[in-house]
Amino acid sequence: MSDDTIVIRPPSEANSFLLPVTIGCSHNACAFCSTFYDFKFGVRSIVDIKRDIDAVAMHYSRSVSRVFLENGDALIAPQETLVATLQHLKDRFPNLERVGTYSTPKAALLKSSEELKQLRKLGLTIAYLGVETGDEELLKKINKGATRAQIIEAGRKLKQAGITTSVTVILGLAGTEGSEKHAIATGKILTEIDPDFAGALTLMFMEGTALHKDYLAGRFKLISPFQSLVELKLIIENSSFTDCFFTANHASNYLPIKARLPQQKAELLALIENVLAKKDMSMLRPESIRAL
Template sequence: MSRKSPRFEQGPIRPPNEARSLLLRITRNCPWNRCRFCPVYKKRKFSLRSVDEIKQDIQAARDAADRVRELSWKLGSSGRVDDAVISQILSSPEYSDSFRSVALWMYYGTGACFLQDADNLVMPTADLVEVLTFLKEKFPEITRITTYSRSRTIVRKSVDSLTRIREAGLDRVHVGLESGCDAVLKFMQKGVSAAQHIEAGKRVVAAGMELSEYVMPGLGGRDLWREHAEDTARVLNRINPHFIRLRSLRVPRRVPLYEDLVSGRFRMQNDDQLALEIKVFLENLEGITSTITSDHIMNLLPEVAGKLPGDKQKMLAVVEQYLKLPDKQRLIYRVGRRGGAYESIRDLERDPATYAKISRLVEEVAGERGPEGLEEFIAELADRYV
């Protein structure tokens, strides 16, 4: 007789580098929810979850992990979650999605856990400490616990409180910095100032946690791009976070910023302008040791990645290389990248068949829709990922 598979709640998103982490939902949605560029939690109401409820979910995840292990023994895999175990679980309808996610987490063996949703430091410190302590107790095999939070929320916590949270098990906080320019932050209704970003970042670092700051190239639009690039670099220079992650702006119809795009209040940077903006941003990063990543699918140049200060010139060279491409190749790279075929400028030379295919597509679209239509086509390709 089959037993009902344990299930627990999971939220809609996690950072790209947490794709293989165990996902547990600690709060629901976003307590701010007003950023004009953000599509994620709109029309969904924020709520705290009670400590008891979260503990029940952690217990359900533990039960799921134990069941997976049990199944592995039954299948002759000696407790390991190997291909045979994972394919049995993924192909059987008796298991819930959350159960499968635990099995996949064990299969990947990352040991990482990401606490969802948008701003978990909004929880009272004592509650969060209790949850983290319980989680570590139930899952001694977890080696890293991370979460999202907002700078505005972090500045309400003392370094002492943040230190208690770190000691209870929270290793890393991902913060949506987006911009260090006050005019951009205000226009986008981010609900935080550059000074608060700096203070929050410093507190997280002082508490001994790792800090990952998300920056949004393009958020200044054509009018404020330079201020956005320079001020964001200045703010990061004051914080020196462990990680700076680039995640470029896209504006799908469902975000409030789309209205500004239509009315002309906001003018979007095109890909070439964006590359120049990233160059100015990188040039202005000084005296810090952060690791930069561009692993988000919405980024034009994923190769802009490395550790400061040593890799700064290498990253700048990637942008220069893109800007120096002949017009036709730059266009082919953009279509290839936005369409998901290219991950590197070097891909232009690696695969002549793909190059020829994209080249024909560019000619066809330009012939049918003209240069503006081609730009729209590239934007449509990019927006599929938002």
């Protein structure tokens, strides 16, 4: 197993110490994602993880307050690895405030509620869960490796353990054909999970993926930039949150937005409707500067 890795992290973890706990992604099969194609999945040894922590602590012991556990779904690591990692982080960084991780639905479901609570107690404060869509048929098509019900259960389980839950969905994932169904179902699954943070990205192709191959063969038709806003509007209309910070300000999005929901729901819908009514491309992020 190679220790070489790539840095993938949520935008909100830009200032965190990125600590590899796993290599690659245990699923590595989503139809739109080739991020970890070159990496054989594995869990790093606790000796290596502690060595990395010690190396950073030697110089930055007091200044590290945030840590992000890498890579694609670090929560899938065995409980003993995560427990030892979190304990060592606490020992070495006295000002540690938060530790985050990506989680697949499977990773969250494999842990018992008690195990998740134990991790929360030891400092795991936030988990980023890829939901992608609420459309059952589309989940199968993109090979997400989890059903709608399993994704809802995973999100709720994390939340119930006291771990802040941040989820992402992907605009345009169904192409033109399933666009409306995807958006409505996605609004509904977000309601069921009721996450603390929800982010909508817009589909950008990664070469070599099944979805990209479908596109090249004419089997998948990309939605237009304005259709992505129609999807966004449908998602917001069909979702109901207790208290969620909703963003669509990723570099892949055509219209950067952030809002606290439900408080700013009417305002947000009015903003999107205004852009949709004008259909003025200059109001959108130019294609040339969109990025994954």
